[in-house]
Amino acid sequence: MTANRTIVSIEGVTKRFGPVVAVDDANIGIREGEFFALLGPSGCGKTTLLRMIAGLEEPTEGRIVIDGQDMTGIPPNRRPVNMVFQSYAVFPHMTVAENVAYGLAVTGTPKKEIETRVREGLDLVQLSGFADRRPDQLSGGQRQRVALARALVKRPRVLLLDEPLSALDAKLREAMQLELANLQARIGITFVIVTHDQDEALSMADRIAVMRDGQVEQIDTPGGLYETPGNRFVADFIGKINLVEGRVIGAEADGVAVEARGLGRVVVPHEGTASGEVHLAVRPEKIRIGRERPEADVTVRGKVTDWAYYGDISHMYVETDAGLRLSVIFQNATRHTVDAFDIGDEVWLGWNAADTLLLKD
Amino acid sequence: MSHPSREVFWLFRVFRTRSGPLEYSRRLWLRVVVAVTFLLLYAPIITLMIFSFNNSRRNVVWRGFTLKYYEKAWNNEGLFEAFTNSLTIAFVSTIVSTIIGAMVAVMLWRFRFPGKAAYEGLMALPIVVPEICMGVAMMVFFARIGWPADMPWPLNLSAITIAHIAFSFPFVAIVVRARLSGFNRELEEASHDLGATEWQTFRKVILPYMKPGLIAGALLAFTLSLDDFVITFFTSGPNTVTFPVKVYSMVRFSVTPEVNAASTVLVVITIILTAIAMRFQKPAEAA
Numbered sequence: 001m002t003a004n005r006t007i008v009s010i011e012g013v014t015k016r017f018g019p020v021v022a023v024d025d026a027n028i029g030i031r032e033g034e035f036f037a038l039l040g041p042s043g044c045g046k047t048t049l050l051r052m053i054a055g056l057e058e059p060t061e062g063r064i065v066i067d068g069q070d071m072t073g074i075p076p077n078r079r080p081v082n083m084v085f086q087s088y089a090v091f092p093h094m095t096v097a098e099n100v101a102y103g104l105a106v107t108g109t110p111k112k113e114i115e116t117r118v119r120e121g122l123d124l125v126q127l128s129g130f131a132d133r134r135p136d137q138l139s140g141g142q143r144q145r146v147a148l149a150r151a152l153v154k155r156p157r158v159l160l161l162d163e164p165l166s167a168l169d170a171k172l173r174e175a176m177q178l179e180l181a182n183l184q185a186r187i188g189i190t191f192v193i194v195t196h197d198q199d200e201a202l203s204m205a206d207r208i209a210v211m212r213d214g215q216v217e218q219i220d221t222p223g224g225l226y227e228t229p230g231n232r233f234v235a236d237f238i239g240k241i242n243l244v245e246g247r248v249i250g251a252e253a254d255g256v257a258v259e260a261r262g263l264g265r266v267v268v269p270h271e272g273t274a275s276g277e278v279h280l281a282v283r284p285e286k287i288r289i290g291r292e293r294p295e296a297d298v299t300v301r302g303k304v305t306d307w308a309y310y311g312d313i314s315h316m317y318v319e320t321d322a323g324l325r326l327s328v329i330f331q332n333a334t335r336h337t338v339d340a341f342d343i344g345d346e347v348w349l350g351w352n353a354a355d356t357l358l359l360k361d
Numbered sequence: 362m363s364h365p366s367r368e369v370f371w372l373f374r375v376f377r378t379r380s381g382p383l384e385y386s387r388r389l390w391l392r393v394v395v396a397v398t399f400l401l402l403y404a405p406i407i408t409l410m411i412f413s414f415n416n417s418r419r420n421v422v423w424r425g426f427t428l429k430y431y432e433k434a435w436n437n438e439g440l441f442e443a444f445t446n447s448l449t450i451a452f453v454s455t456i457v458s459t460i461i462g463a464m465v466a467v468m469l470w471r472f473r474f475p476g477k478a479a480y481e482g483l484m485a486l487p488i489v490v491p492e493i494c495m496g497v498a499m500m501v502f503f504a505r506i507g508w509p510a511d512m513p514w515p516l517n518l519s520a521i522t523i524a525h526i527a528f529s530f531p532f533v534a535i536v537v538r539a540r541l542s543g544f545n546r547e548l549e550e551a552s553h554d555l556g557a558t559e560w561q562t563f564r565k566v567i568l569p570y571m572k573p574g575l576i577a578g579a580l581l582a583f584t585l586s587l588d589d590f591v592i593t594f595f596t597s598g599p600n601t602v603t604f605p606v607k608v609y610s611m612v613r614f615s616v617t618p619e620v621n622a623a624s625t626v627l628v629v630i631t632i633i634l635t636a637i638a639m640r641f642q643k644p645a646e647a648a
Contacts, residue, residue: 056554102555
């Protein structure tokens with residue numbers, strides 16, 4: 001892509017509200033033109049961090065640098081960023097056009113220019129005929145697009161979005177996910193979104209920062225987070241995962257040998273050293289299930305205890321002979337797959353060592 | 362075998378549905394209580410209004426319909442002057458107490474400062490303190506500081522106006538504060554984020570939102586000032602008579618229908634303004 005220079009630099013940022021530490025020593029570098037997501041459970045500090053980039057809160061410690069400029073002490077109305085709020089915050093007493101023009105009007109942009117840019121903005125979000133409507137005549141999705149246009153006409157360096165899809169229904173959410181991703185690719189400005197929905201983050205973002213209790217756990221691409229989570233929290237938070245306790249018993253040429261509870265000896269590919277108590281992790285869709293023992297590095301036999309049917313895929317829960325509980329996800333690839341297994345059936349599970357993760361924590 | 366009275370009984374049951382345990386408005390005893398209450402409240406006022414059309418000087422017995430006492434009231438110079446004074450005072454008092462009340466409301470809504478709770482309590486004092494105490498206190502105060510007595514109109518109304526402002530602005534503050542409590546702070550934050558200064562945000566986002574509350578508060582202040590008797594009585598003088606005070610002095614002379622006519626006018630004005638104020642409160646609740 002284009003320039004990969006860091007446009008937002010969050011350096012050692014901590015935010016305290018009295019005794020509560022909302023953000024704890026966050027260090028994140030957001031690159032120009034990327035779609036970046038702050039992901040985490042409720043209360044992890046992601047929204048607080050976003051508000052600090054916007055200037056609505058000031059860090060207790062550390063600093064935020066945007067486009068090379070230290071933002072300490074600079075109020076929100078003088079920052080080159082704009083935000084789309086979770087409630088959209090569309091001004092109820094103004095028309096759509098007046099809303100979109102607001103940011104330009106208060107900063108003294110000449111009227112002719114305002115008119116042009118407002119029209120451009122409305123076209124961008126496909127609200128061209130709605131200029132004279134009032135917010136109470138709009139649906140939630142339309143109000144969100146007004147908020148989006150309103151922020152984008154200001155041509156910010158960074159656009160911040162606070163849980164942009166949480167208030168939308170499933171179908172609209174999917175459509176907006178694609179629309180936002182396309183919009184970002186077209187305009188090319190940096191997007192930073194906050195979300196608790198991992199599907200949103202995985203599908204829209206170029207890179208994601210996973211947060212927990214105010215701390216940044218891992219920053220990586222969606223694929224990186226999913227296939228190489230750094231710790232148990234990230235592994236468990238994103239998607240589903242099977243975790244097996246184990247202990248390192250030695251090092252091999254191609255990895256680390258682990259004595260896993262219920263699985264025996266497993267050699268897991270791993271860079272670097274490892275020792276002591278660890279967890280082995282394997283994603284449910286990497287496990288093959290069948291009536292017979294499969295050709296795989298790790299195999300185990302068990303009984304089907306539960307089955308969740310989702311139409312296109314099935315989640316199956318298996319308890320191995322050794323008492324280990326594993327979940328398997330497979331596609332219902334044929335119309336008869338749904339009849340393939342019953343609760344209580346004896347099955348064989350298998351997966352490759354290469355698909356196994358070693359998690360130290 | 363269907364007995365005729367049993368058929369009637371079942372018909373009765375079908376048409377008179379059983380009221381639920383919480384449907385108090387359908388209980389007869391409640392309806393009687395409400396009717397009696399309204400009667401006791403409004404019968405005197407309605408009687409007053411009816412008897413303003415009475416063609417009888419002593420106004421004890423109904424002797425026929427006439428509008429001549431409205432004419433008399435209209436031509437009564439003293440009454441007219443009192444009415445003008447009332448309107449002037451109400452007008453000035455409304456404007457000033459709305460501004461002060463709105464400022465107090467915004468301050469209490471927005472800021473935290475040491476002594477805030479005490480201030481909130483103090484501000485509500487004029488609502489709580491008995492009017493006669495306030496009236497006497499004002500009278501003593503103006504006398505004590507030597508407030509000039511012989512100023513030309515309209516300045517001679519200043520003492521009364523100041524007193525009215527003092528007891529009106531807390532009401533405005535409460536009404537506006539109630540309206541502000543429903544304000545979505547994200548609107549304010551969005552305004553800042555888009556580049557507006559604090560003052561621009563106040564003018565373009567917060568003030569438009571406050572408008573229904575301001576109008577309701579202003580109308581409330583107006584009616585409070587127009588109708589006030591007790592406090593005005595203590596702060597007015599022979600040249601600064603207001604409408605309610607004038608009606609009072611007319612009553613002491615003779616209770617002709619002229620008095621009724623003047624009072625009816627006052628009641629009607631107050632009702633109209635209150636209705637308008639309530640209309641403005643309604644959309645405020647829905648917004």
